[in-house]
Structure formats: structure tokens, C-alpha cells
Amino acid sequence: MTHRIAVLAGDGIGTEVMPEGVRALEAAAGRFGIDLDLTAFGFASCDYYLEHGQMLPDDWHETLAAFDAIFYGAIGWPDKVPDHISLWGSLLKFRREFDQYVNLRPCRLLPGIQSPLAGRAPGDIDFYVVRENTEGEYSSVGGTMFEGTEREVVIQETVMTRTGVDRVLKYAFDLAATRPRKKLTSATKSNGIAITMPWWDTRVAAMAEHYPEVEVDKFHIDILTANFVLHPDWFDVVVASNLFGDILSDLGPACTGTIGVAPSANINPEGRFPSLFEPVHGSAPDIAGRGIANPIGQIWSGAMMLEHLGHAEAGAAILAAIEAVLAEGDPSLLTPDLGGRGTTTGLGQAIAERI
């Protein structure tokens, strides 16, 4: 069985780390006998926009829908195209129109990566953030009244649906049920956001009834961010609305020191549409073109993609190779953000060799 993968490198360091992501994929495919068919596209980038006046070709939906997964770099170059155009014209469109309603991000302390938290060691922090990825606070419903006057009022609606919330909760509970600790934490704010969030709480409680084996707790988002810093060891699977999940899935990797190397999966669990795998970091125009970007986020995203495609062992082998190189700590291999003097290519090659 061949897996067809669309490769979209995007902008900035996206184009630099993508070849290393591909190198790792090919190494793992070779070792585990996986048949990958990769096709690269130049759209979904700001340069494409400058040439065509849009981020994507008109037939993007049918083109990409033919693939089993999308391997994605990083989008955005604000000096060329404003973020809300480049992002809503690509990444946020894919999430919505390919119904990638789960955004999954691991938060894990890795060997050789310094956590900003005092006294934490690899193994202490290891949880997932499961973010609703299509609705909620990220709506396009609303507008402005008395525009440009003293009386200006700007309104934006948060829209949650039972279908939308229940399916991501189900994914999160299913995930929690497969993990040794079987613990799920819900991010809420029912004491302040008094319409949508109390309802979110009732949906969590209703879903919990189907999972008696999963231990459930909840925190308001304010104290939950505090607890990420104070007690990151409390968490196993954290489920959150679109906005809360966005916040927690940057804060979590920040607490483990991995924000520059963390991966993320945008998943359509039913497989009706391709899922999309991308590093958490952006296109970093400030260091683009220098060959020093850290490729680990891209490579780790590839590992998540293989796992999603049914090759858990191959995914684990990539992660093990990343951990091995980090644990060795050779400064001639590590990129400057890790305190070394290595290059994107050098680090990518070292990881591929260990796979």
C-alpha cells in the first residue's frame, strides 16, 4: 500500500527544514519498508500569493484531497503578505475545509533540552493537548457598528455546536483511555464566560459517563495556565476549545523548552480528508536563509504523520533518533537555538543516520 503525501514547505525556514523532514521520512520508510509517494507543491506560500494574488490555486481542494496526508512546513512572511491573509488563506482553510477538527500536540521534556522550569527532568512532563480545531472562538461571524466613530462597537461571536464539541471530546477521551494514567483535564472558564463554557462543562460531563475508567478533572483557563507552570506533572490529556487549546499548546511546549522543536497534527479522524502535520514554530523570517533553523519540529511532525498512517513503530524510531542526537549533545551538530554551532542540514543528516 502506497501512502501519497503532499509536501507544502511554505515560507521562510519552512523551505529549509522541509528537506530534513523528508530525509527522516525516507530513512524511516526505508528501514520499515513503508511505501511513501511524496509530491511537492509551491502553493500555500507568500511568494505564490505575490505571483497569483491568492494563496492557493482554484483547484486546491480536489488536488490535495487526493492525498493521504499533508506534510506542511511554515507559512507567513508579514513583510510580503499580512498574516491574516496568508493564514486564513491556507492553514486555517485546510483545518476547516478538510474538517481537521482535532489539533494534537505533545508536550514532553526531552533529554538535552533545557526546560525553563526549575528541577524538572525528562519523564516528569509528558502530556497531550487536544484542541478543537474548526469552530468556537475562531469564527468569522460578527462585525462593527458606528465604524470609525466614538460610539464604535465591535462584536465577534463564539459559536460552539454539539457535533463539533462532542466529537473532539470523544477523541480526547479515547486517547486518555489508551494511556497508562487514563486522565483527562478539561479547560473551561464557566465562571466568567457564562454562556458557552458552562455548556462545554455539561458536554464533558455527559461524555465522561461513557468512560468510567477515565479520571476527569477541570480547571478554569486562568489557573490552568498557572498549573502548567507549577504542576506540569498533573497532566495526561488536556482537552480545550479552539482558543484555549491554541494558548495551552504553545504554553505546554514552552514549559518543556521545546517550543522551537514541537510538532503538531491537524487530524480528520475519520480519514474523509487528509490530515496535516506541521511544526509548531513559524516561518521565522528573521533567521531565514542562513541554514541554521532547527529541523527537529519538522522531523517530529513526520513521526506523528507515520504514526497516523498506521506505522507507530516507524514514528517511534524517528522520535528515538531525535532523542539520541539530543542526548549526545554534540555542539557541532546542534543548531544555535540548542546552544550548538551546527546547521539545519547537519542536524537533519545526523538524525536520519540514527534512524
Added chain:
Amino acid sequence: MTHRIAVLAGDGIGTEVMPEGVRALEAAAGRFGIDLDLTAFGFASCDYYLEHGQMLPDDWHETLAAFDAIFYGAIGWPDKVPDHISLWGSLLKFRREFDQYVNLRPCRLLPGIQSPLAGRAPGDIDFYVVRENTEGEYSSVGGTMFEGTEREVVIQETVMTRTGVDRVLKYAFDLAATRPRKKLTSATKSNGIAITMPWWDTRVAAMAEHYPEVEVDKFHIDILTANFVLHPDWFDVVVASNLFGDILSDLGPACTGTIGVAPSANINPEGRFPSLFEPVHGSAPDIAGRGIANPIGQIWSGAMMLEHLGHAEAGAAILAAIEAVLAEGDPSLLTPDLGGRGTTTGLGQAIAERI
């Protein structure tokens, strides 16, 4: 000139730490010759609710409006009254109806308090979060359609006004302009929350034109929470919408290890209505009645109140006394949360003596 202060201790440990807050106030008033007239009320507590079926008496507005400030403990006891009733029936009502549109919270590393962040020392972290406190995401506009069915849709509106946003921005810029670093950071999410937040950005840019001496930057809320952990030294004054400010003003004190001792001011800057001063911590039913609650948040809130009433020196003296006791680190004085075996009263007395 007499300052009339309404004292509302509230629930749980609120009733235990309040006497220590009052003790410190009286000590400072004695030393600096300030004339304070304190009046305690039993309403705005869950016990009051159980007796009267409402959190406040009918004439609460005129009763409290006659005071120069409100000194507030902690509200809430979910086993007696659900949070959304106790909080929306008291604290959130005061903020709205007394137009306390600024919520101000200091984030500061104190001597003797352990920060969860590695390698940070007192002096490294010292900033304010200025939160919009009356509108935005905390609206009561919205509702449910197809209630109780598969098609259920729940909508809540975020409502921002030019009046509401500009006045809190002005407060934040004014504050930044008085501080040595003169730096203001705006919390946004204009790349995702695509109606209200891009507009928020334009209001920040417009206000910045009046403050050429203030250095302005902005971060999306996701990476901003990450930067609180990774680079807390970057911040001086952080201004945010109601929800983002709620999050940042718990996360900030968490990063300094002071979430149990941080104060907060709900300010009506024009003085049309009384401002309200409260600790950040809640009523902590789990440790209530044991006499071991840490009174520093209440005492520090009193310091902010004196500063607000024009007695900056007296406020500074209280904070210095807190710092002195913490720096001494005597375990027979410190409460259990600080690693000691002291009591609420013992710690409160020790601070009062040093004032």
C-alpha cells in the same frame, strides 16, 4: 481627610485573612497619620445568600457608593452556592456597576518566595498586567438554539467598544510612561480571532501615537503565555482584554511563585465609584477554618489600596514589611504554603510589627 473603607470579607479563608489585612492597614495608618474609617459588612458571601436568597441587599449600590474604597476578601463556596451565582452576584457585578474598568495586578519576584522558573532572582521579574475589566469576552449576550438536541448550537458574543478599549489602553500607557523602562506590551490574537482583535490592534496603534516616549510591542496570546515563562524579564506593562488579562494575571504570578500572595486592584480611575482591592487567591474551602491561610495577598491588596488613596509611602511601607518577613524566612512565622509552620495571625502580626 477621612477615608471611608467598606470591608467585605466574603467566604472561607476570606474571613481569616481579612483581620490581618485590617491589622496591617491600621498599623500603616498609625505610622503615617492616615485617617481610616473601616465598616464591615456580612453581605457578598455564600452564607448571606443562603439566608437571603441573594448575594447582596437591595440597596447595595447606594450603601457601597458612599465609600472611598472596598476592601474585599474572597468569595465562593461551590458546595453552598454555584460559582456563577456567587461571582456574578457580587464581584463581577461590582466591577461592572461601579465601572471598575481597570484590573491591575503586579507580577514581582519576592525575596524568600521560590519561583518555579529556573535561575530567576528578585529584581528579574517586575511587571504589571492591566486588564480590561468590564466588557469584551465576559458578555452576557448570546444563547442556545436547538437546545438539548443533536443540532444544538451555543453562541456567545464578545463585545468591545471604542470607549471601553481606549480608556483601559490610556490607563496602561499612562502607567508605562511613569515607569523607568516605559515599555508596553499588547496581548492580541489578530491572526486567529479575526474581527475583534485586529481592531484592538488598531486602537493600540492609535493610542501609541500620543505616547512617543513609550516603546510598544505586541504578541499573540499563545506565544505571549510562552514568553511569560521563557522571558518574563521582557515585560514592564502588559495590557490585555478581559479574558486575556484574566489568563495573564494568573500566569504572571504563577511564574513568580506568588499566586497565593498576589494582590489585585479593580479600579475606577475617575473616582466616580469606589475601587475594590482583593487578593488574587480564592476562598479555598479546603483549608478554611484551620487558621493557616497565608494573609499576604490580603495585606498586599491593602497596600495597593493605600497607594490608590494617595498614600504611596504607606503602601510602600507595607510592601517593605512583607518583603522583610519573607527575607527573614523564619519557619515559625511562615504559613505552610511557604514551607513554614506558622499561622495566619502569627504572620499577620509579624508583618504589622515591621510596619
